[in-house]
Amino acid sequence: MSNVLELRNVRKSFGENVVLHDISLAVPEHTATVLIGASGSGKSTLLRCINLLESIDDGAILLDGKEISDPGIDGDAVRRKLTMVFQSFNLFPHKTVLENVTLAPIKVHGKSKEEAMEIATLLLSRFDLLEKADQYPDRLSGGQQQRVAIIRSLAVNPRLLLLDEVTSALDPVLVNEVLSIVRDLKGDGMTMVLATHEMGFATQVADEVCFLESGTILERGPAHEVLARPQHQRTQDFLKRVHEAGRL
Amino acid sequence: MEKRGNEHASPWTPSERELERRQIRRALTKRKIVIASLSSLIVISLLATVVVTSPGFQVVRQTFFDFHYGQVVIKTVSRGILVNLLLTIVASILIGFIALVLALLRTTKSAALVPFRFLATVYVDIFRGVPLLLVILLVGFGVPALRLTGMTNSVLVLGTIAVVLTYSAYVAEVIRSGILSIHPSQRAAARSLGLSQAQTMRHVVLPQAIRRVIPPLLNDFVSLLKDTGLVSILGVTDAVRAAQIHASRTFNYTPYVVAALLFLIITIPLTRYTDKALHRTYSAQNAQGEA
Known part of the structure; x- marks a missing residue:
C-alpha cells in the first residue's frame, strides 16, 4: 500500500507559540487516520497545514510522494486533490x-454544467438531500448543512479528505446523520484524516488513532489499542475526561 | 425556519390570564397613542406660532413662497433637474465600475499589483479628503487651462468627471468594507475546494460583499443626486442654476424652494426605499429576534 499522505517532522509556530512539534505521520491509501486531543492541541492547525491554508516552519508534507510544502508549489493545484470540511460548515450562503456542490467541479475542474449537475445529483440523492437541492443553506438544519458541505468536498473527487471536527457544532441528535456519511465514505475506501471528539465513532472508522497534546503525537496505534488500552498517562487522563463528558 | 403543522394539537382558547394580558396591552397602546398625538400637537402649534408671529413672516411668505411665481419658474427648473438626473445616472455607472476596481486593488494580495494597490490607496486618500466643491472647481477651471488637445471644455462633462472622481473614492471604501466583512472561513472553504484567489473573490466573496453594502450604496446614490447641484458653480444649467438665474433677476427666492421641492420628490422615495432595504438586510441577519 502506498502512502497518500506523509508528514515528516512538521513544525508550525505562530510567533513564539509553537503549535506543532516534530509531527510525523503516514496515511496509506484507503485508510482513515483519526486525530484526537483536547482543544488547542494542534489538530485543526495540522489539518490546515496539510491543506496548505497555513505554511509550515520546518519538515515536509508529501502527497503521493511529492513534496507539497515546497514554497514554489502551486497551492491551488494541490488543493484540487485534497479538500477539507470544516467544523462550522462554511457553506456559501x-x-x-446545488450551486454550492457544483461550483468547484465547474470552475476548478472544468466540468460542463451538465456533468457537474449529474455528479451533484448522484451524491445528493445518495445521501438523501436531493429534495434540498434548490434551497439556500440557511433553510437547512445544522446536520443537513454539514452533509452538504461533505458532499461539496466529495464532488471534486478528492484524493484525500480532511475533516475538522465536523460534528462539534451539532447537537447530539444531528451528529449521527453526519457520522453515517463518513462511515459510508470509509466503506467506499476514501482516504481520510479527521479530527474528532466522538470516540465511539473513532473506534469504528479509524485505522490509526493519534493522540495529540501540545502539538506532539504522544501516542498512536490502532483504535482498539489507543482508545481501549492507552499507555500514556496523559492519554488516559484525556480519555477519562471525555468519558466523563459522556462522549465515549 | 420550516413551519411544521401540528395536526394533533387540541383546539386552543386563550386562558383567563392571556385575556387579561391582552386588555392591559390594549390600554397601554391607547395611552401611547394619546401621548404621541398630544406631544405632536403641542410641538407643531408652537413652531407654527413662532413662524407666523415672527416680524418678517409676511416678507418671507412673499419672497420664498410666492405660489404664482413658482408656477412660472417650475418649467425651467424642472428642465434643470433633468440635467441633475442625467448626470447622476451617467456618473453612478462610471462610479460603480471605477469604485469596484479601486476596492479590488486595495484588497488584492497579488505581488504584480502592488504598485496599483499603492496608487489606489493614494487616490482614495486624496479624493476622500478634498471637498467635492473644490474638486469641481479644480477640474472645471484647471483642466481647460491645460489646453490639452482633444480634451472637452464642456462644463457638464467636466462637472461629471469631478463628481465621479470624488464619489469613486467614497464608494470604493464602502465596497472594500463589504469585502473585509466577509468571514475568512468563507475564503478558506473556497480555497480548500481548489478555487484560486481570483475565483474565490469573484464567486464567493464579492457577491456576498455587494449584497451586504447595498443599503449604504443607496445612501451614497441619494447624496450623489443632491451633490450634482454643486456643478452649477461651473455654469451647468441644472436645477440649482436655473433657480438662481430666476432669483437673481427678480430678487424673489421662490425658485430655490421650487428646486428644493423637486429634489425632494426624487429623493424621498429613494430614502424610503433605502430604509426598507436596510431593514430587510438586518432582519435577515437577525432572524433570532429584535430586542
Missing part, C-alpha cells in the same frame, strides 16, 4: 445547495 448566497448559493443554493
